[in-house]
Amino acid sequence: MAMGTFPFQWPMDPAASTGLDGSFLPSLLPPPPAGSDDSVAYYGAPQMHAASLPELAAPFPPAATDLAMRRAEEEVAGIRLVHLLMSSAGAIEAGDHALASAQLADANASLAALSTASGIGRVAVHFTDALSRRLFMSPTTTSAPQPPGTDAAFLYHHFYEACPYLKFAHFTANQAILEAFHGCDAVHVVDFSIMQGLQWPALIQALALRPGGPPFLRITGIGPPSPPGRDDLRDVGLRLADLARSVRVRFSFRGVAANTLDEVQPWMLQVAPGEAVAVNSVLQLHRLLADPDDHHYHAPIDAVLDCVASLHPKIFAVVEQEADHNKPGFLDRFTEALFYYSAVFDSLDASGTGSPMAEAYLQREICDIVCNDGAARAERHEPLSRWRDRLARAGLSAVPLGPSALRQARMLVGLSSGEGHSVEEADGCLTLGWHGRPLFSASAWQAFPAVDGAEEHPHNSNTSNVSGSSGGGDGGDSNNSAGSSNGGKTSHTHSSGVVGAGNMFW
Numbered sequence: 001m002a003m004g005t006f007p008f009q010w011p012m013d014p015a016a017s018t019g020l021d022g023s024f025l026p027s028l029l030p031p032p033p034a035g036s037d038d039s040v041a042y043y044g045a046p047q048m049h050a051a052s053l054p055e056l057a058a059p060f061p062p063a064a065t066d067l068a069m070r071r072a073e074e075e076v077a078g079i080r081l082v083h084l085l086m087s088s089a090g091a092i093e094a095g096d097h098a099l100a101s102a103q104l105a106d107a108n109a110s111l112a113a114l115s116t117a118s119g120i121g122r123v124a125v126h127f128t129d130a131l132s133r134r135l136f137m138s139p140t141t142t143s144a145p146q147p148p149g150t151d152a153a154f155l156y157h158h159f160y161e162a163c164p165y166l167k168f169a170h171f172t173a174n175q176a177i178l179e180a181f182h183g184c185d186a187v188h189v190v191d192f193s194i195m196q197g198l199q200w201p202a203l204i205q206a207l208a209l210r211p212g213g214p215p216f217l218r219i220t221g222i223g224p225p226s227p228p229g230r231d232d233l234r235d236v237g238l239r240l241a242d243l244a245r246s247v248r249v250r251f252s253f254r255g256v257a258a259n260t261l262d263e264v265q266p267w268m269l270q271v272a273p274g275e276a277v278a279v280n281s282v283l284q285l286h287r288l289l290a291d292p293d294d295h296h297y298h299a300p301i302d303a304v305l306d307c308v309a310s311l312h313p314k315i316f317a318v319v320e321q322e323a324d325h326n327k328p329g330f331l332d333r334f335t336e337a338l339f340y341y342s343a344v345f346d347s348l349d350a351s352g353t354g355s356p357m358a359e360a361y362l363q364r365e366i367c368d369i370v371c372n373d374g375a376a377r378a379e380r381h382e383p384l385s386r387w388r389d390r391l392a393r394a395g396l397s398a399v400p401l402g403p404s405a406l407r408q409a410r411m412l413v414g415l416s417s418g419e420g421h422s423v424e425e426a427d428g429c430l431t432l433g434w435h436g437r438p439l440f441s442a443s444a445w446q447a448f449p450a451v452d453g454a455e456e457h458p459h460n461s462n463t464s465n466v467s468g469s470s471g472g473g474d475g476g477d478s479n480n481s482a483g484s485s486n487g488g489k490t491s492h493t494h495s496s497g498v499v500g501a502g503n504m505f506w
Helices: 014-018 046-052 062-094 097-111 119-136 152-162 165-180 200-208 232-246 300-310 330-351 356-371 384-393 403-416
Strands: 186-191 216-223 251-257 276-282 315-321 421-426 429-434 437-446 489-495
Touching (some): 062 330, 119 356, 165 429, 186 200, 200 216, 232 251, 300 384, 384 437
Parallel strands (some): 186 216, 186 276
Antiparallel strands (some): 429 437
């Protein structure tokens, strides 16, 4: 079982940590009296030590000694806590819930001796809570508690602001898309999770500044159905259309509401002949996987990758967590998650942002990994090597992310975070890690069209439209309707005008 690199180390040997050796120790003793025999051992009286070395008292005030002792005690308590959590997870896997409960009670007692503001205590709170939910709550109540007035998009936004991981994901994907669209006059981006549209202002700005003028840009954003009285997809489209108009980029937005990606059919995306297509997936594909040892369940990932290949995209940008949380054994999965999220929380501590909402975003993932099994579990992160094999089997070809992408990604991460993060290249893909441990990976793929071109799919969905133009357009009109086959819902926003940059709504 690969344990990974845990960011909280075992206590070092005191002598090794201070760097003291035999040659240095004599310098701490007072010199022998003049004329003393070198062959006779000499021991200074206590008062002689104090008189001859008054400067030694200053570097070690009682407060500093107490702080060092507390840190040493917390290290020992943290190591014991990790072992108790892993022992509890092992007992759960073995079906011994009585032992698991006892170990968890000891873990809670150890947690009381730790600071939960940072370090191992901070991440252990969430894993202890998740184990408690798995042991003592019904399957319908095992999800992490959500702060009032928040949803997935809200927490995603805060995680984006708190650390460089989503910034790296968006930048790397946008760079690959921009290069793939070089020389194209009509381009179409299909975003597997539009959220609040955080990724696209930067791409719109880059296209606006393209030599020779910007292309006509279409974005199709996929997201969950909105609550009654709201149309979140339409709102995102309107904001992006306003931004595009301000920088003179011809723009059209289409929203597709779906609970899961495998509900989306190619015809819903309305890819037009002659368009250069890019498909964007940031932290979405792992949700479509199944248990590796479940050979009776046809995982949705196959249907979604078939859909992607049928679009013949010039680029398919994929960003995923660089972790292995889809192991069949619970203890292996728990251990891998504990090490992975310890590194992520350690990086959040170092950033000094202290965002409770960013922490809540991670807590939801931890709770899902620890509490849920089977079809109920969505967070099934897998490493890049496995994604390479799966995407190649689906008929997609890797597109190397070149030196320019690596250089610019390193610059971005350097500007948006402190020391400790690093961007590395691995066989044409990029990884972002913390102190040498990769945490997120980015890769790019493409599918070549057939000789006779891609098949066009009829559609029968109603759309809602908003149109407008800058520099002498028709003004605007709007009409709203919803509905499509397969239960999908689509909305359409069109802007004939200009594209631009700027953070207009965040």
